Amino acid sequence: MTTSATPVKGKAPLGAILRGRSVPGRVVPVIATFVLFVLLFGVGAARYEGFTSGQVVANLFIDNAFLIVIAVGMTFVIVTGGIDLSVGAVVALSTMVAAASLRAGLPAPLVVLLVLLMGSTLGLLMGLVIHYFEIQPFIVTLAGMFLARGLCFVVGVESISIKDPTFRSFATAAIPLSQNVSITWSVVIALALVAVAVWVLHRTRFGRTAYAVGGSESSATLMGLPVAKVKIGVYVISGLCSAIAGLLFSLYMLSGYGLHAVGMELDAIASVVIGGTLLSGGVGYVLGSLLGVLVLGVIQTLISFQGTLSSWWTKIAIGTLLLLFIVMQRVFMRRQP
Amino acid sequence: MSVDAKQAPREAGRAAVVQMRGISVEFPGVKALQEVDFRLLPGEVHALMGENGAGKSTLIKALTGVYTPTAGVTLLDGREVSFSGPADAQDSGISTVYQEVNLCPNLTVAENILLGREPRRFGAVDGRACRARAAELLADMGLHIDPGSVLAEHPIAIQQLVAIARAVAVDAKVLILDEPTSSLDQDEVAELFRIMRVLRDRGVAILFVSHFLEQVYEISDRMTVLRNGRLVGEHLTADLSRLDLVSLMIGRELGALAEVERLAGQAGEEASTVPVLQATGVGRKGSVAPFDLQINRGEVVGLAGLLGSGRTELARLLFGADRPDSGQVRIDGKALHLRSPRAAIAAGIAYCSEDRKGEGVVADLSIRDNLILAMQAANGWARPIPRKTKDQLVEKWIKALDIRPADPDALVGKLSGGNQQKVLLARWLITKPKVLILDEPTRGIDIGAKTQIQKLVAELAQEGMAVVYISAELEEVARLSHRVVVMKDRSKIAELDQHATVDDIMRLIAHVDERSEAVAA
CATH class of the missing domain: 3.40.50.300 (P-loop containing nucleotide triphosphate hydrolases)
Structure with a gap:
């Protein structure tokens, strides 16, 4: 039954827009994440005074810069159909190595280089094992996680505080965006990394091959694509990102400790999945993962503004969201031919 | 044409x-x-x-x-x-396009065609040039689809053509x-x-x-x-000619085949005309064209045809392993809803798959456990079968079918192909089916076991079981069957009575040939 004879232009039903060619199906989860973010933010703005201030938004980035960086690396891995459970432990190891070598008097630039090299080497090793021994990434990176976490305590069992002036000044430096809003260098680094990742994953042959491997590894091999290079490469990228995140985390905490970033790999995976990347591989966007992290961050902010709820409610909210998004993806994939 | x-x-x-x-x-x-x-x-x-x-x-x-x-x-x-x-x-x-499309369904058509050879600009893949080049290649083939669309959105046929476009894109x-x-x-x-x-x-x-x-x-x-x-x-x-081609492929001169005799005593026996299974218009799109089939009590119906003619597909439809999308199946006059093999088994239909190892026996279980499987399923999980009954049953069937070794605890995976087939058969016979569908029961087994199985089939029919017998060996089909259904290009093309010879069947398979040759002449 049509009640109105004249079609209303520009008011097509949401479903039609989503199904239209102009918005490919795979973008829908990303849009959903964005809508969710706006909604959550709206709830905060409506309920709490001061929620809309620029600094709240800036803090969202400041407090989650390291998570953004890990999520970016994780996106590469998950797009190929893999998983990297070692990232949290590598973050901890990076803070530990950075703090210990700074305490030993090594110059800051050398320390940064050392940590980056260590992270990528760990990633490379895991990638090699995964590809050439054909072992599930889950197991290999689980082993990597235990190794990295254990190594932290080989370096030292106590928390080591960072007193290096370069690190300290870098950590505390504020970049003013306006009169009341400022961000840290961590945010700049994280966002720059996002930009580079968008370019690599979406625009280069390396990135496109990663999607092909995630879509069908056997097809990619038969198509003559450099599967080995890409499959190993994504773990190197993830390892490197973990090391960068570790450096940002040590700036954030100004200490190195073996119990830093426990469970952070799961936060990263949750962000990536909420951001619309399929765990089975082949579909996903770097920007989606960024949005995923921001959703996690805004939930945390909401709960701290609320004041009476324990911060563990964040976990419950994240769990619920994760389930919701996975189910949504499944329903969505089923509907496709 | x-x-x-x-x-x-x-x-x-x-x-x-x-x-x-x-x-x-x-x-x-x-x-x-x-x-x-x-x-x-x-x-x-x-x-x-x-x-x-x-x-x-x-x-x-x-x-x-x-x-x-x-x-x-x-x-x-x-x-x-x-x-x-x-x-x-x-x-x-030298490019190869396989039966299964070896492309990435999650990427766009253009990416699938050019992946690994994309035009680039400043080190980045030039998406626009990519789509333009793909569109050009597709247009060359007379295919007008959006190169920016995701491959999975297209039907398999188009995906197949995209695979060919990729293959020719390398010159x-x-x-x-x-x-x-x-x-x-x-x-x-x-x-x-x-x-x-x-x-x-x-x-x-x-x-x-x-x-x-x-x-x-x-x-x-x-x-x-x-x-x-x-x-x-x-x-x-x-x-x-098609007739010559078929005999080249199968490897017999037609004249020599004409002498093939039926098993003595078989030819004389008339099967009853009491229908057990009646299928009307049963078919499945992309699998088998709708067909009618009636199987009577005590009758062996042979299914003949080349590989890929739809023999196995037809059997799978009757067993509910694939769901028919048209038609109706009646067992003893009662309509049967073929939703799953479970429903078919409950109605008395048994199916021995051609893929013995993959879909038939459980290789890691003993002969005893394999034999009991089907019976347990028919009995319902809640009613355990006493060990003693099991042992008696297993012993009886091992003896009846001469399964070797005659050890109920031997692992089925270790048996020869012929004995595995016997275990599979025994497993179904225990459930006393009304209709037994045998798909290539004699493939890959030695000549001794072959004759044993063929004899068993004849005996089962004499006892009143309705048997559907599928085999690539036309002689076998012609010898055993009371009626032969001939399949070609995924549809039933003819039904022959028990006097059918291998020649008749081969002529039917090559049928269109004679007609078109006559037209050409």
Whole structure:
């Protein structure tokens, strides 16, 4: 039954827009994440005074810069159909190595280089094992996680505080965006990394091959694509990102400790999945993962503004969201031919 | 009909692109190919023919470097070559499109065509140039789809064509199409053939493998026939009648087959006319065209046809392993809703799969456990069968079918093929089915066990069981059956009475041939 004879232009039903060619199906989860973010933010703005201030938004980035960086690396891995459970432990190891070598008097630039090299080497090793021994990434990176976490305590069992002036000044430096809003260098680094990742994953042959491997590894091999290079490469990228995140985390905490970033790999995976990347591989966007992290961050902010709820409610909210998004993806994939 | 398809191959003055001489491929204990010669000329569609196991895929794999021949040489453009794998062969201009589409469904059409060879700008993939180039390639093939669309959105047929577009995008000299039509419907096949002709006229040498005789006759210029790993002959398609082709593939002279006698005592027995199973208009799109079939008490109905003719598919529909999308099945006059094998088993239908290992016996369980499986399923999980009953039953059936070793605890995986088949059969017989469907029960088993199983089938029928007997060996079907249903190109084309001979069946399979030959003459 049509009640109105004249079609209303520009008011097509949401479903039609989503199904239209102009918005490919795979973008829908990303849009959903964005809508969710706006909604959550709206709830905060409506309920709490001061929620809309620029600094709240800036803090969202400041407090989650390291998570953004890990999520970016994780996106590469998950797009190929893999998983990297070692990232949290590598973050901890990076803070530990950075703090210990700074305490030993090594110059800051050398320390940064050392940590980056260590992270990528760990990633490379895991990638090699995964590809050439054909072992599930889950197991290999689980082993990597235990190794990295254990190594932290080989370096030292106590928390080591960072007193290096370069690190300290870098950590505390504020970049003013306006009169009341400022961000840290961590945010700049994280966002720059996002930009580079968008370019690599979406625009280069390396990135496109990663999607092909995630879509069908056997097809990619038969198509003559450099599967080995890409499959190993994504773990190197993830390892490197973990090391960068570790450096940002040590700036954030100004200490190195073996119990830093426990469970952070799961936060990263949750962000990536909420951001619309399929765990089975082949579909996903770097920007989606960024949005995923921001959703996690805004939930945390909401709960701290609320004041009476324990911060563990964040976990419950994240769990619920994760389930919701996975189910949504499944329903969505089923509907496709 | 298209005249250009029937054109005699323009052979004069053309050197072969691919020349394979004396190719042998051996695996431990198996000679998959023995001294096969094969050549492929530019600008022709060359069909590679043979029954299952004749060595078609082995030859293709030997050509594309998947297998290394134990003897023989392969020349490409007159130079001796040896490829390390499909990617290497592709770099030399030999592209292969497989039966299953080997593309990435999550990427766009353009990406699938150009992946690994994308036009780039400043180190980044130039998406626009990519789509433009893909559109150009697709337009060349007369295919107008949006190169920016995701591959998974398109039907399999289009995906198949995209795979071909990728194959020719590398300037392929040789295009190998391995069963490209098995999942396509008629219009889609016509589209594929149109594109094949375009490519052929451009000088591409096309190697085409298909089980569909009509398609082979429609598109190919020349064919090479293999049987049991040996070259039987190379013929111009126009010179070889379908009847001759079928006998080359199956390997018998028609005259000799005419003498085949039925089992004594079998021919005289008339089956009852009490229907057990009646199927009307049962079919499934893309699997088997709707068919009618009646099976009477105590009757053996043979299903004959070449591989891929729809024999197994028909059986799977009757068993509910694939869901029919049209028609109705009645058992003893009662309508049966064939939702699942469970429903079929409950109604008294048993099905012994042709894939013994994959879909039949459980290799890691003992003979006893395998025998009890079907019965337990019929009995319901909640009612355990007492150990004593089990033992008696198992002993009885091991003796009845002469299963060796006669040890109930022997693992089925360790038995010979014939004995595995007997276990599978016994498993179903324990449940006392009304209709027993046997799919290639004698394939790959030794001659002694073969006769035992055939005798058993005859006895079961005499006792009143209705049996559907599927076999690629036409003699076997003709000898055992009271009626023979002939399948071709996924539909039932005829039903013969018990006096049917192998000749009759072969003529039917090659039927269209005689008609079209008569027209041509």
